[in-house]
Amino acid sequence: MAVVPPWAADLRLDELATALGPGAVGEARLAILLTPLAAPDAVAYRQDVFRDLELDAVGGALRRFGSALAEVRAILERAGRMRHPAERDRWVLDALERHDDAVEELAASLATAPLHARGLTAVRDHLATLTGSPSFSQRRSDVAAARQALDRVAVRLRIVQQQVLVSPARDEPDLAEEIRDTFARIREGDPAPVRVDVFSTLDMNPLEAQVLERVRRLVPEPFARLASTVAAHQPVIEPSLARIADDAAWYLAILDLLAPLRAAGLDCGYPELTDDGSLAAAGLFDLVLARRLVADGRDVVPSDVSVGPRERRVVVTGPSQGGRTSFVRALGQLHVLAAAGCPVPAGSASVPLVDSVRTVFDRPERLDDPGGRLRGELRRIRGLLAAATPATLVVANEAFASTTAEDALALSRRLLDALGERGARSVAVTFLEELAEDPGTVSIAATVDPVDPTARTYRFTRRPADGLAHAQTLAAHYGLGADAVRARIRR
């Protein structure tokens, strides 16, 4: 995915790419997250896999398997560039061992895990078949035998002037040990270790190769066995397992994304799907903002929301800087994640399965567009309306801000009406409180702190818009409201 779609950027979901994986990997994983599933059964399939992976026994096993495969790939990639067969084959042998260890470990972990997801029981069965096959055990024993033979090789090198003499090792005193014994009595504490640099080429140099060749002549058998074993057991990585690891990595990346939030006490539950357009969420929060707040050790204020089956038009009001945009982003994210079969940023939720989430956010215009912001905005809305279906959710944020309030009110009504005609649901943030009073509209507003009416609560509930205007609220925020000033003076 080259570019994150604009609606996803408006919901700040673009910021998740780097959290999901490095570079293109993260982008590809985000793309899966942003693609709604078509059928409720597909959502249930993924939710089941997520639930199983949340068990440490299952998630941990697939995590270890994924990093083992990555390691194996890296070893093979490096080995492919090597010139000396004895060096290259030894690396491939390591890769074989690492790979087969990982496969066995995964098979064993899944065999005993209480799996419920269809996706994972299939993996378990596949692994059981694979590890139970005679060819797999043959490969394991061949590799182990080759390795043991190599491990037993021990040689003596005598270096005199320009000559290296290779002979079998014999029992001679270890000089380092002798010196350590002599000086044992003066040791006290742990002085900083002395750095000893051994400069060594990355891969085998010609002298090493020549020495190795003498070693091979001295003890030919282990080297012959190495070559035949490596040749006999290709490819190293079983292709079906590579696909399993990649799929699991997506699920695990999503869970990792949510882990710090859950650790901070923010529940992320699995939503139920509704088929009547109704929506309910308890403990809803903006996933992306919460990640930042939690990382900074700050509090996140979740909200509850409930919208009935026929209530397809929601208007959100409240003081600016009061969390309105985050609230509607959270609503949008809720739908996107639910449609991808993922846990959602809410403790519990029931949501309709959307075919798309679209946005009408104020966006800076290119300078060479003489028609200005309004025209661009309307053009985008035209495309949006053409694609809207009853399964579409539109999130609007201070739409038509570039025009007069009267114009904006009229245009907003038209937009919301048009969406209503197409059966699409809409959530709109606005300072135009009249919109919240229109018939058929659910009004959601920021709650008021009963102790300090000027404080921001960042919590939203269903209630009428209450007329706190922009400038007044801002003044109150800085402690310049009439009551606050008096309270300060009296102190």
Place this chain on the structure above:
Amino acid sequence: MRTGLLFPDRDLVLDALPAPDADLVTDLELDRLFAAMAGGDERIDRVVRRVVPIGVRGGQDFAGAPEVDAVRYRQAVVLDALAAPETITGLYRMAVEAVEAERRVWGGALRSAELVLRRSVDVLGGLLDAVEGMRDLLARDRNRLHSAALLGLADRMAMDLDAAFLGEARGQLARLGDTTLVATAALGPGNRAAGFVLRRPPDARARLRDRLRADRGRGLAVDVTLHDQNAMNALAELRAQAVAPVAAVVAESAAHLLAFCGRLRDETAFLVGCINLDGALAARGIACGMPRPRPAAEPGLVAERIVDPCLALAVEGPVTGNAVDTSGCPLTVITGANGGGKSTLLRAVGVATLLHSAGMPVAAAALSAGLRDGVLVHFPRSEGADADEGRLDAELRRLRRLVDRVRPGSLVLLNEPLSNVNERDGSAVAGELVRGLVAGGAEVWLVTHHHELAADLHARPPGPTRFLRAARGEGASRPFRLSPAPPLVTSFGTDLWAAEIEGHGPRMADGSDAGTIG
């Protein structure tokens, strides 16, 4: 091998000690003390700056009251140093030289295995010579020493650095000069030779046998052409891998011996500092003595002719000492004339407490006090803010930081706290502070001009309290004597102003212009 000269249970590791409390150094003018101890030697200066403030305390955070036994241990070694200064300065000089020589050998930053080995062999050889010299010095002067610390060190060096050890060690170093390397290796990652173990070079007979085998088994030798630079580099790499484990061991052994010399250098640096300070104070005729350490339980201090050594080191001519007796008093309140020696007495008490805790002689003809859990000071500062409110904020923050560090048994010296604030507020805030500190178990010495504060503490003392008053002397030549007396309602600043600034002598006799309160 342990050094153990300053602490009964451990060696001095200078870098592990906390940096000295900057307020303490500034307010008690400890720079003068440190300078007298260092006598121009930077190393001694570094050591005493760290060691004097922590005294004999150890542990995780160098907190807690000093142990009586630890102070006794330290006092004994300091007395040895004062009695046998040539032995201690000799040890110090030898340790300094040994460490310096190591630095000369290392020089560059290159640490290839063969270089490390060659240099470590040189360093280790030099260090063996150096510690042998120290061992001999301690053996020679042994009959002049009495402290457990120095006798223990002499014994340990005699035992651990005996002739057998030195002979064996030197023999091994000589063997490492051989250019023929014999090593064993296994097959490591990528079948490259790994797990090198350097073997003791074969003796002459085995060498001959090796040569015969070489002749027989030509096919197993690899010969490198001298002109092939890449191959020569590869050969050097191979040699380096073979010697690396031994290089590490030799270098590590050298590091241990070097660390020993470093610790001995730092510990003797402190003792040389004590010798220097003793000489400097003696030259000014200041009476010094080693107080008997007592546990902290009993507050207060009894001293005769106690002086502030930092002041004594800074001025020409004699310095008047004070007699003080605050035994049993967790609170001492000092009032009276400006320039009357109030701050000086506070400093004298603070420095004496520090030196006592460090097992050093104190500048007093006699002194008896419990060991205190740290000395904390609050002296006037230009708080670095213009507005009054900012200054008050800054001072309160400073006091808050101080209180955070006070422990039961700490000595807290409050010199004119909250003097920037009006008397009423300053008295109220400082009064609460003092009462809180005393209630928390600290010993507090308070100098104040806030009359209301002194009067309040006099009327309602938070516990046994001693009131001292700085007397107004003849003109500007104050006698710097403080005697027990309740606070007066006025101070003498105007006198001093008149004397110092306007050039008049004092007009009134001591105390006649002010009634006592209480």
